[in-house]
Amino acid sequence: MVRRLVLTLLFLVLVSPYIFLFKEIQFINIDFKELAKAFQNTLIQSTLSCIFTIAFGFWAALGLGSIEQNKKLRYFEMACLAPSFLPALFFVTAVLQIVRPFPFGIVGILLIHTLMYAGLVGLFFKTIFQNKFQTLSEQAYLEGATRPQFLASVIKNMSVEIVMIFLFLFVQFFTSFSVPLLVGQQSITIETLIYEKIRTSGALSDAMFISFLESLFVIILLLFYRAQKNFFSRSKDKIHLMSSRSGLVIIILPIVLFVIGSLSGSWIGISQLLESGGQVPNIFPLILKSVGISIFVGLSLMITLSLVAWAYGNIFFDKFLLSYVPLSTVLIALGFLLVHLKLGFMEPDIKVVFAMIILFLPVLYRFEFKTKLHSLESQVEVANLMGASRNLIFSQIVLPQIFPSILFLSGLGAFWTIGDFAITQIIYGKDVTLALYIQSLVGSYKLEQANLLVFLLLFLGFLVFILFKEMRHVVSQKN
Amino acid sequence: MLRRLFIIMTPVAILVSIYVYLYQKEENALPENNLVVYTYSSFADAWGAGPELKKLFKVKTGATVSFVDVGEAGIIIQRVMLENKKTTADIVLGLDQFNLSDSKFTSLFSEPPKLEFKVDEAAPAEKIKFGDFVAYCWSPITLIHRSSDKNFTPQKLEDLLSSNFKDKIILLDPRTSAPGYIFFHWLVQTKGEEGAKDFVSKIKKSVYTVTPSWSMGYGLFKNKQADYIFSYLTSPVYHWIEEKNYDYQPLYLEDPLPYHIEYAGILKSTRNQRLAEDFIKFLYDKDAQRIIMDKNYMLPITAGVVDKSEFTKLKKVALLDPSLQISRDAVLNVWKSISW
Numbered sequence: 094m095v096r097r098l099v100l101t102l103l104f105l106v107l108v109s110p111y112i113f114l115f116k117e118i119q120f121i122n123i124d125f126k127e128l129a130k131a132f133q134n135t136l137i138q139s140t141l142s143c144i145f146t147i148a149f150g151f152w153a154a155l156g157l158g159s160i161e162q163n164k165k166l167r168y169f170e171m172a173c174l175a176p177s178f179l180p181a182l183f184f185v186t187a188v189l190q191i192v193r194p195f196p197f198g199i200v201g202i203l204l205i206h207t208l209m210y211a212g213l214v215g216l217f218f219k220t221i222f223q224n225k226f227q228t229l230s231e232q233a234y235l236e237g238a239t240r241p242q243f244l245a246s247v248i249k250n251m252s253v254e255i256v257m258i259f260l261f262l263f264v265q266f267f268t269s270f271s272v273p274l275l276v277g278q279q280s281i282t283i284e285t286l287i288y289e290k291i292r293t294s295g296a297l298s299d300a301m302f303i304s305f306l307e308s309l310f311v312i313i314l315l316l317f318y319r320a321q322k323n324f325f326s327r328s329k330d331k332i333h334l335m336s337s338r339s340g341l342v343i344i345i346l347p348i349v350l351f352v353i354g355s356l357s358g359s360w361i362g363i364s365q366l367l368e369s370g371g372q373v374p375n376i377f378p379l380i381l382k383s384v385g386i387s388i389f390v391g392l393s394l395m396i397t398l399s400l401v402a403w404a405y406g407n408i409f410f411d412k413f414l415l416s417y418v419p420l421s422t423v424l425i426a427l428g429f430l431l432v433h434l435k436l437g438f439m440e441p442d443i444k445v446v447f448a449m450i451i452l453f454l455p456v457l458y459r460f461e462f463k464t465k466l467h468s469l470e471s472q473v474e475v476a477n478l479m480g481a482s483r484n485l486i487f488s489q490i491v492l493p494q495i496f497p498s499i500l501f502l503s504g505l506g507a508f509w510t511i512g513d514f515a516i517t518q519i520i521y522g523k524d525v526t527l528a529l530y531i532q533s534l535v536g537s538y539k540l541e542q543a544n545l546l547v548f549l550l551l552f553l554g555f556l557v558f559i560l561f562k563e564m565r566h567v568v569s570q571k572n
Numbered sequence: 573m574l575r576r577l578f579i580i581m582t583p584v585a586i587l588v589s590i591y592v593y594l595y596q597k598e599e600n601a602l603p604e605n606n607l608v609v610y611t612y613s614s615f616a617d618a619w620g621a622g623p624e625l626k627k628l629f630k631v632k633t634g635a636t637v638s639f640v641d642v643g644e645a646g647i648i649i650q651r652v653m654l655e656n657k658k659t660t661a662d663i664v665l666g667l668d669q670f671n672l673s674d675s676k677f678t679s680l681f682s683e684p685p686k687l688e689f690k691v692d693e694a695a696p697a698e699k700i701k702f703g704d705f706v707a708y709c710w711s712p713i714t715l716i717h718r719s720s721d722k723n724f725t726p727q728k729l730e731d732l733l734s735s736n737f738k739d740k741i742i743l744l745d746p747r748t749s750a751p752g753y754i755f756f757h758w759l760v761q762t763k764g765e766e767g768a769k770d771f772v773s774k775i776k777k778s779v780y781t782v783t784p785s786w787s788m789g790y791g792l793f794k795n796k797q798a799d800y801i802f803s804y805l806t807s808p809v810y811h812w813i814e815e816k817n818y819d820y821q822p823l824y825l826e827d828p829l830p831y832h833i834e835y836a837g838i839l840k841s842t843r844n845q846r847l848a849e850d851f852i853k854f855l856y857d858k859d860a861q862r863i864i865m866d867k868n869y870m871l872p873i874t875a876g877v878v879d880k881s882e883f884t885k886l887k888k889v890a891l892l893d894p895s896l897q898i899s900r901d902a903v904l905n906v907w908k909s910i911s912w
Contacts, residue, residue, distance in 0.1 A: 195797070295653075524617045
């Protein structure tokens with residue numbers, strides 16, 4: 094009964110923007126020709142992005158396989174994850190500073206998606222190599238198989254995993270908004286069409302309907318998705334025949350592009366600040382608010398993920414969370430503006446927290462949480478058969494094993510929150526966070542100072558992320 | 573484990589408390605007799621005209637005004653329409669002539685007060701009152717370049733089709749950017765829809781890229797990724813004043829130039845009609861106009877404001893009154909006809 098209530102509440106929170114905006118739906122007037130074109134473009138860019146990301150991700154995994162020192166491997170694993178965690182705007186802006194002329198259009202979308210996600214896919218593949226081909230590689234190595242021969246048979250035997258990674262990436266790319274908008278030239282995708290409906294045509298009903306169709310498509314697609322066990326293995330054993338130092342380039346390149354790209358603009362920012370005679374604005378309250386709200390979101394995500402883990406096992410909710418695509422950020426924020434919670438000065442913060450949970454929970458669930466919960470199913474089943482209660486199973490079996498993952502994902506949510514300037518702008522209505530202040534600088538010709546502050550923002554985000562991630566060390570120590 | 577959690581959560585709780593305190597302090601500072609103005613980000617933010625105008629309004633009238641950063645014009649319209657009578661806004665500020673075509677939206681506004689001021693001779697006087705809205709700043713739109721690039725200087729729009737401009741121009745997406753929309757509208761107005769489609773099919777080889785926002789396009793231009801950007805005629809003034817860099821210059825084409833004009837309006841639902849009217853009148857005060865000009869880098873509406881400023885270095889240009897008979901669909905059709 095309590096479990097059903099928890100799941101219903103979580104479901105209602107996630108679909109609440111639809112509920113808030115439902116009464117605003119009026120006449121829906123969709124141009125299906127335009128929608129078909131956007132669908133076709135989205136399909137092409139997503140499919141090609143998946144193919145390239147998987148190909149380069151495989152290469153990156155071979156690069157990871159070539160590292161023998163554990164410490165070095167840890168750094169490279171972090172480098173694999175970093176680009177996919179960065180807000181797309183920062184990454185794209187940095188790459189544009191370096192890659193000249195930049196190939197705008199579909200090639201640009203493919204390039205950015207591949208740079209951002211190849212490392213992450215590399216980590217997925219590395220784990221699959223270790224889980225599936227460790228023993229086989231040793232035998233093949235001893236029997237004198239060549240690397241091309243062995244890799245060909247590996248790819249053949251990995252078809253299911255490749256399809257699952259493809260589906261995971263496809264949803265990411267299909268619902269990608271910032272990258273097609275920033276570098277896609279005038280190629281209209283589903284997400285940019287939704288934005289156009291809100292921004293240019295003022296057709297809120299059309300935007301919501303297209304968003305609903307998009308969700309429906311993803312739901313149907315993800316009916317075929319099943320989580321893999323242990324996508325993030327911590328095994329450090331070297332795998333024979335599955336290593337290539339050249340693959341490290343795929344991991345290092347996005348980081349180098351980001352750092353150099355961001356720094357190149359920042360130097361001018363520093364000199365401009367120095368020339369301005371020390372007219373440095375007081376950004377301390379902005380920093381405090383940014384850190385405060387991101388911690389608030391992180392803690393809320395911690396509670397929400399714990400609730401999801403506690404109530405895990407309902408097929409409908411599981412499929413819903415796996416496939417749910419939230420409304421666009423603008424619609425979510427506008428939906429929350431229509432609701433008056435009468436919470437006084439805390440109301441905007443509470444709204445931001447709920448909006449962020451709606452945005453991040455499905456992504457975090459698909460990204461790692463489902464996999465972790467799935468890997469515990471057999472243990473939970475045994476405990477169930479032995480008559481343990483849900484609370485006992487949760488506190489003694491699930492939570493101790495899943496808590497590092499909860500902290501990691503909550504930290505990730507907090508990191509994304511600190512860089513947000515879509516939800517926070519509409520809900521707060523003034524520059525109360527550092528990200529909003531940076532956006533204002535960009536809109537006021539002060540692009541170099543903005544570049545400089547992006548580093549501070551990323552540093553703060555990193556600190557908050559580490560705060561959550563490292564909490565597990567403190568919590569896991571015995572008193 | 574609980575003790576450890578408590579140790580971790582204590583500093584977090586302290587941090588959250590400080591920030592809550594700061595927030596509360598700010599909220600408590602808001603007076604009851606306050607005018608709320610919905611506007612766009614760069615107007616409301618610390619670098620924009622909003623904070624200075626707020627101070628000046630307080631000095632001149634004793635009343636206060638709060639600028640709410642709603643984002644951009646499209647979102648301002650959506651928000652006002654969604655909130656309808658429940659809105660806390662008294663005034664909406666920052667819409668252009670193309671935003672004011674939806675009668676459902678414009679019907680939410682009331683007649684502005686009678687304004688008495690001398691109009692700047694360069695400003696499009698006939699466009700200052702637009703339905704229930706009044707203009708408070710404006711700027712022609714043209715191509716901006718760096719004179720040190722020593723490029724071929726176009727005399728008219730057609731010159732941009734020359735091979736001298738291959739991959740040199742940054743255009744802005746008309747769906748998401750006001751100057752971008754004005755460029756495509758300009759083409760439709762001067763060449764007709766089919767003529768505009770023909771023109772863009774030819775100009776595309778001159779286009780380096782099309783960006784979704786003015787800020788991103790201007791960033792690429794400043795980064796020297798392209799030599800020209802379609803922007804405000806007044807954009808170079810920022811570089812002249814802030815960077816003492818006169819390399820940035822507008823192109824004075826022979827063609828009459830389209831212009832961007834920003835409007836403000838009083839919502840019918842305002843609970844403070846008199847104060848709202850005072851604020852609208854205040855926008856034409858010379859000091860207020862100077863703040864808008866200096867912070868927004870836009871031209872004033874009131875006469876005598878540009879005197880002795882860097883803005884006097886801008887040459888007077890022939891203006892093309894944007895025709896509002898041209899439908900949004902016609903403009904966007906031209907945009908959609910481009911195949912890169």
